[in-house]
Amino acid sequence: MDVSTLIRELRKTRGWSQGRLASELNKAFGTNLDREYISRWERFKVTPGAYYLRCLSAVLDVPLSVLEDDVKRRNFLTDAVGASIAPVVASDLLSQGFSARLNGGPTISDWEGKLATYGTEYMSLGAADIQRRISGELVAVQQQLDQPQLWSVASRLMTLYAKTFPGSDGSKAVHWYRMAAKSADQSQDDAARVWVRGRAAIALGYEGAALGVADVLSDQALAIGAKKPSLGLLNAIYGKAHAAALRGDAETARNLDTQGRLVFDRTGSFEQTSDYAVPYWRLNVFRSLLLARLGDEKGAVEAQEAARAELPAELPRFATHLELHRGLMMARSGDKHGGFAHARQAMDALPPEKHSLTLRMLVDEISGSGGTVEGG
Structure with missing residues (x-):
């Protein structure tokens, strides 16, 4: 090293x-x-x-x-760092958990405020920082689950926590997505049940990882929420669309894109900078990659331009997503070297602390453009 x-x-x-x-x-x-x-x-x-x-x-x-x-x-990171850091982290988590139990912990309103904050911070902070902070919150909320409403809070925290692991790591990301779905079921809150499944599905489908799991979670969300259009349902539709595109099923992917745009017309967000929101620019980030994977260069470019027109300046990571989509288009059209060079240039322009696991997986997809990624 x-x-x-x-x-x-x-x-x-x-x-x-x-x-x-x-x-x-x-x-x-x-x-x-x-x-x-x-x-x-x-x-x-x-x-x-x-x-x-x-x-x-x-x-x-x-x-x-x-x-x-x-x-x-x-050898140092796996030996000395693990030995010196782990006890400190464990001590902090134990203290946080017992304090929550002894003191009653945050109110439901407080938890909803925390979720709103994390939803915003997720859009710009690195995975390591989010993972460290949410792990403590999960220990705290675990002590309050005698209140059924807090299963909904826990499920949404778990979904964000899962996003800090690569989707290709079926033993971690998928484990947490499945646990989030089960926790949402405990809440008996259908909105949460649909949202956590839909968010997991779009995460896995967008990353091109664990496509079987993405399909299962999408189908569950569609079954639960079919009668009530929601952002969770919208996420589920595009998660399933990406999985179909990566398998080469262009007809299904395009039909789902059409369905997704109809759901967006009824549920799209005014909030611009939260992971719990899907405003117009973010819909077009979903569509930009989907259409690039389908080889629809004209449609992908139109989606990229629509996304850039409304993308908040404080979210440069998503501008990098769009550049990677362009790199994927170049690679799939035959210019693999140029596409990869374009992707690397975009990544180099983004401060390293703003890099995400999803961006790195997209670079990997560009470098091996043409194949599909399956898992779990």
Whole structure:
């Protein structure tokens, strides 16, 4: 493992942004670093010299010899970091859980406020930060499940938590999506039952992973919510459409796209920056990738332009999604090298802390364009 990768993983293990690491170094050693300089370390643009390695050793609490030695770096994350960080994390989670039980925990209104906040933050924060924070919330809400309404809260938290794992990892992401669905059933809240299944389906279908699971969850959402159009139903339809496109069933994918646009006309969101919302620009992000996968270049470009016209400036990660869709179109039209280069350029332009697991999976799809991805 190279030193740049180790720095990035140590930073993420602590839940720090690049700016936070720069701040910690400046505070401890009087340096004048900024987020961009840390980013250059992590992107292999600059290699930290001996002085900065000593600073990093102290701030990240890692032996200097590990930073200097390739063999030691290779083994350190799985051994020393796990041993030193895990007890601290476990202690914090245990304390949070018992405090929730002893003190009664947040009210249902408080939980709904937390969900709204996480729905907004998910759109711009990195997966590691969201995962760390929601794990604590799940421990807390677990202590309050004698209140049936909180099963709905728990199911929606689980769905966001699942999104922090790669969909191709059937033992983690899919496990949490299935648990979220069962938890929503405990709430007897049909809106939550449809939403968690639909959100899981679009996540897996969009990522091109565990397509069998995406289909099952989509079908369940469609069965539960068929009589009442909702954003959960909309997500389920597009999850199933992406799965069909990746299997080469263009007719089914196009029929679902038509159905999805009709549901959007009745349920589309005015809220622009929440994971719980599907405004017009986000619908077109769904459609842009779907049509690129179907080889419909004209339709995909129109969807990309429609999405860009309304995409909030504070959500650059989704602009990168659109560029990756263009890269996929190039690759599928025969210019595989150009498509991959376009994708890499788009990823390099996005600050590393805003990269998501889904973006990385799209890059993988572009690099191997032409095949389908199946799982679970």
